Amino acid sequence: MNSAPSAIAVRSVSKSFGRGDAMVRVLSDVSVEIGVREFFTLLGPSGCGKTTLLRLIAGFEELDSGDILIDGVRVDHLPPFRRPVNTVFQSYALFPHLTVAQNVAFALELQDLPRAEVRRRAGEALEMVRMGALAARKPAELSGGQQQRVALARALAPRPKVLLLDEPLSALDLKLRKEMQIELKQLQAEAGITFVFVTHDQEEALTLSDRIAVMQGGRILQLGTPREIYERPAHRFVADFIGEINLLEGQVSGHGKVRLDCGAEISAGAGQAAGARVTVAIRPERARLVRGGVLQAEVTHVAYLGTATIMQLRLADGGPFLLRAAADDLPAIGGRVQVDLPSDALQVFAA
Amino acid sequence: MSGTAPLRRAGLVGPALVTVLVLVGVPLCIMVWVSLLGRGTTIGVDWQSVPSLANYARLIWEEDFDGTLLFNPTYLSILWRSVWQAAATTAICVLVGLPVALWMASLPRGLRNVVILLVTIPFWTNLLVRNYAWLIILREDGAVSWAVNALWPFGPVQLLYNDTAILIGLVYSFLPFMILPLYAVFEKFDWRLLEAAYDLGANRWRALRRVIIPLAMPGIIAGSMLVFIPSLGSFVTAALLGGGKSMMMGNLIQMQFGQSRNWPFGAAISVVLLALMMLVLMGIALWKKRAEQST
Numbered sequence: 001m002n003s004a005p006s007a008i009a010v011r012s013v014s015k016s017f018g019r020g021d022a023m024v025r026v027l028s029d030v031s032v033e034i035g036v037r038e039f040f041t042l043l044g045p046s047g048c049g050k051t052t053l054l055r056l057i058a059g060f061e062e063l064d065s066g067d068i069l070i071d072g073v074r075v076d077h078l079p080p081f082r083r084p085v086n087t088v089f090q091s092y093a094l095f096p097h098l099t100v101a102q103n104v105a106f107a108l109e110l111q112d113l114p115r116a117e118v119r120r121r122a123g124e125a126l127e128m129v130r131m132g133a134l135a136a137r138k139p140a141e142l143s144g145g146q147q148q149r150v151a152l153a154r155a156l157a158p159r160p161k162v163l164l165l166d167e168p169l170s171a172l173d174l175k176l177r178k179e180m181q182i183e184l185k186q187l188q189a190e191a192g193i194t195f196v197f198v199t200h201d202q203e204e205a206l207t208l209s210d211r212i213a214v215m216q217g218g219r220i221l222q223l224g225t226p227r228e229i230y231e232r233p234a235h236r237f238v239a240d241f242i243g244e245i246n247l248l249e250g251q252v253s254g255h256g257k258v259r260l261d262c263g264a265e266i267s268a269g270a271g272q273a274a275g276a277r278v279t280v281a282i283r284p285e286r287a288r289l290v291r292g293g294v295l296q297a298e299v300t301h302v303a304y305l306g307t308a309t310i311m312q313l314r315l316a317d318g319g320p321f322l323l324r325a326a327a328d329d330l331p332a333i334g335g336r337v338q339v340d341l342p343s344d345a346l347q348v349f350a351a
Numbered sequence: 352m353s354g355t356a357p358l359r360r361a362g363l364v365g366p367a368l369v370t371v372l373v374l375v376g377v378p379l380c381i382m383v384w385v386s387l388l389g390r391g392t393t394i395g396v397d398w399q400s401v402p403s404l405a406n407y408a409r410l411i412w413e414e415d416f417d418g419t420l421l422f423n424p425t426y427l428s429i430l431w432r433s434v435w436q437a438a439a440t441t442a443i444c445v446l447v448g449l450p451v452a453l454w455m456a457s458l459p460r461g462l463r464n465v466v467i468l469l470v471t472i473p474f475w476t477n478l479l480v481r482n483y484a485w486l487i488i489l490r491e492d493g494a495v496s497w498a499v500n501a502l503w504p505f506g507p508v509q510l511l512y513n514d515t516a517i518l519i520g521l522v523y524s525f526l527p528f529m530i531l532p533l534y535a536v537f538e539k540f541d542w543r544l545l546e547a548a549y550d551l552g553a554n555r556w557r558a559l560r561r562v563i564i565p566l567a568m569p570g571i572i573a574g575s576m577l578v579f580i581p582s583l584g585s586f587v588t589a590a591l592l593g594g595g596k597s598m599m600m601g602n603l604i605q606m607q608f609g610q611s612r613n614w615p616f617g618a619a620i621s622v623v624l625l626a627l628m629m630l631v632l633m634g635i636a637l638w639k640k641r642a643e644q645s646t
């Protein structure tokens with residue numbers, strides 16, 4: 001283990017809002033270490049506490065319990081302006097009385113840099129988000145996506161050690177969003193900034209992140225690389241939330257055998273006691289159309305995507321099953337097919 | 352179609368225009384006319400006299416026994432003191448009103464309404480009565496005077512019958528006019544902007560200067576006009592708390608229409624006061640326009 005402190009350490013942090021009967025627990029015992037220069041993503045459904053965690057790190061909310069360390073220093077008692085982090089706010093929070101250029105120069109001016117330096121660095125940040133041409137506008141004269149890009153430039157301009165980004169690309173159209181994703185990733189690597197990135201777009205999370213924390217209901221359910229999260233989800237919720245997956249209910253019928261509710265019996269669920277209800281999960285691209293496969297199904301829908309074919313199947317018990325196959329496998333709708341579930345592609349979750 | 356639109360617009364604007372003309376324009380004309388006339392013997396104005404600028408000249412020069420004009424600084428110094436006094440009142444009201452309004456906006460909703468009520472309660476009482484109250488508070492053998500003198504190391508202090516007393520009275524009278532427009536701004540204020548300022552490294556003072564005050568400017572301007580204009584014309588406070596020693600424009604005017612029975616001179620001072628206020632308003636408007644262009 002190297003002894004360098006992590007960029008951010010969150011230790012057993014809990015946070016509630018309100019008091020008495022109206023009290024809601026928003027974060028429960030959240031712990032995470034984020035490495036220097038890491039692109040770290042918080043991923044989870046709306047209301048799971050992502051923004052709250054960012055606000056705690058930035059210093060806008062007070063902890064109920066636990067510690068937060070930035071660069072190895074406890075920051076619990078530091079006001080936001082003494083913390084070496086900048087935020088791209090979910091609501092943008094651009095200053096309406098200042099122009100785009102003045103917004104971006106705000107932090108630089110506070111650092112008492114020379115005027116020319118301020119102008120140069122603000123200009124650079126604006127160019128990066130392709131807003132140089134609109135530098136003289138006021139925020140009210142910009143579209144949502146343009147405002148979001150200004151918010152990004154404003155937080156980047158002072159080159160913080162840690163940047164907290166709360167869904168910074170959510171208002172952009174797909175093309176611009178893809179471009180900005182690449183730009184962000186490049187910038188993060190080049191400037192050596194630690195990113196704590198919030199999104200509820202799982203594809204964005206998978207493509208950009210070094211590590212992802214999947215959150216639900218104020219807890220981190222799983223922490224890992226995109227690959228680990230995608231291929232080895234630790235929870236049924238994570239499996240369901242990230243990418244497409246088939247969840248088949250069943251019952252453990254004896255050593256390493258599960259009888260699915262659709263009638264098929266498969267080998268899976270080794271560590272489970274006989275009789276236990278389980279959920280067996282498999283990604284659409286890992287299931288295979290094989291004559292003599294264990295699942296009997298009827299084709300209900302076929303979508304040809306060019307690179308692949310997505311098939312919607314109906315199992316014996318009426319449940320749906322999604323299957324992704326090579327582009328030339330085109331069974332007829334209404335046809336009967338058999339599906340094989342390779343045992344190394346299966347995940348079993350206790351129900 | 353296009354011919355009726357201007358007509359209809361005239362019809363809509365008409366009533367407002369007539370009201371303004373009758374209630375503001377006509378009295379104003381009468382006032383300017385009276386300011387040009389001579390002093391009467393029975394009712395304070397001689398309607399038959401020949402119009403002249405003599406009343407305005409009197410503000411600056413006084414006629415010697417032999418008819419030569421001598422510079423007379425009395426009225427100009429009263430004018431100057433009034434403007435200064437009103438400006439100081441406005442400045443103090445901004446300094447006090449801003450934190451109070453900020454504090455009010457930070458209260459829970461239910462409590463806010465209570466505080467607004469408390470701020471407006473003084474309006475339920477007559478201004479004269481409230482000034483008499485200050486007379487009692489600041490009087491020489493009062494508790495406040497005693498406490499100040501006990502703490503103040505440099506000799507005895509008199510609280511009443513001086514410019515400070517007038518200033519206290521004016522600030523007290525007009526502070527609500529500053530607090531309320533400022534509160535109206537802060538009530539709608541997007542506090543996330545303050546968080547953004549902190550986040551970008553602004554401490555509380557710099558966030559106040561660079562974000563809160565610029566965004567509160569409309570409220571500060573509105574409040575300043577609401578405080579400055581009545582302060583400049585006020586006479587009750589100066590008469591009571593100033594002990595009649597320090598004369599203000601308002602007292603001067605009131606005296607001309609009262610004891611002195613010199614309506615034309617009173618009207619002339621009023622016209623000057625009005626012109627002054629117009630100048631201030633125009634200055635503010637110009638400054639606002641410049642500020643908007645420069646950003």
Ligand SMILES: Nc1ncnc2c1ncn2[C@@H]1O[C@H](COP(=O)(O)OP(=O)(O)OP(=O)(O)O)[C@@H](O)[C@H]1O
Nearest residue numbers: 017018024026045046047048049050051052053200
């Ligand atoms: N100031 C507050 N007072 C009371 N409840 C709050 C407050 N801030 C957040 N919450 C609640 O805390 C929960 C988590 O909110 P948070 O903003 O962290 O969610 P999020 O994960 O960022 O969601 P989204 O993806 O929609 O932005 C929500 O249920 C929200 O209603």
Ligand SMILES: [Mg+2]
Nearest residue numbers: 050051090166
């Ligand atoms: Mg959020």
